[in-house]
Amino acid sequence: MPTYVITGTNRGIGLELVRQLAQSPDNTIFAGVRDINSDIGDLKKAIMIGSGDNTRHIIECDVSSTDSINTFIDVIEKRCSGEKKIDYLINSAGVNIASTHDSLSLIPENVLKQVTINVLGPAQLTAGLLKKGLLSDDVKVLNFTSGLGSMARSAEQNPRKCAGYSISKAGLNMLSVHQAGDLRKELPRSVVALLDPGWVKTRMGGNGATLEVEDSVRDILKVLHGLKEEDNGEFFHHSGDKVPW
Incomplete structure (x- = not known):
């Protein structure tokens, strides 16, 4: 009975991850949302599919706020019954x-805000869950x-796109390389991997996006559930192909 922690679940890819994972009543899901008082009606509907007792949780988690991240972790700790640990952190x-x-x-x-959310958020959440002893021995962390x-991919583009966002994601890539080494010192069977979900038809993806969110998430879960110990520190496309740094 695997346990998943997912941030950014009020819409887009995060919401669809919850929707697909909720199809199995065996999955325990902790769904993080930036503002619990925002419109999360779609998430509430999605998370209740196939739900059982104490297996589905919607919790506020603003990854731009250290206090919010710490509160999120505290709530997870209280709701993790017995020896339950997190198997997948997305x-x-x-x-x-x-x-x-x-x-x-x-x-x-703008750049600082993107770095705070896109880099420091995953850094603090992963470290905080580890400190509380909430990660399983073979946890899979997917950033x-x-x-x-990707420096290689960006160098090929003309014109190049989204400078601030690209800088923050390059920072996340480096964070993940460090996490892959540091987490292994504490949890020798853990895996940290990066994943590019593709250009997905979400609000962030915009009008030009080409990939349906359902298809992207189906691929994402295939990659996630197929991660092996030797994949630690690797950078994947949603297709399963490795991406050049």
Whole structure:
């Protein structure tokens, strides 16, 4: 009976992850949302599919706030009954601000906000769950990145896109490399991996996106559930192919 923690579940890819995982009554799901008082009607409907007692939880988690992350962890700790541990941590929450800005027009506040949410959020959440002893011995941590965070892929683009977002995702990539080594010191069978979900038809993806969210998430879960110990620190496309750094 696996346990999943997922951030950014009020819409988009995070919501669809909950929807598909909720199809199995064996799955325990902790769904993090930035604001519990926002419109989360779709999430409430999705998370109740096939639900059992004490297996489905919607909890506020604003990954831009250290206090909110710590409260999220405390609530999970209280609701994890007995020896239950987290088998899968999916850091899905992220933002892309001022996507039209290039490296010559960056606004510092926007870049800092993206780094706070896209890099420091996953860093603090993973570390906090580990400190509380809530991660299973063979936990799989999946950090959602982008092809725009790949130096090799970005160098091929002309014009290049989303400078601030790309910088934050490159930072997340480096974080994940460090996590892959550091978490192994504490949990020798753990796996940390990066995943590019593709250009998905969500609010963040925008009008030009080409991939249906259902198809992306189906691929994401296939990659997640197929992770092996030797995949620690790897960068995957949702197709399962490895992405050049």
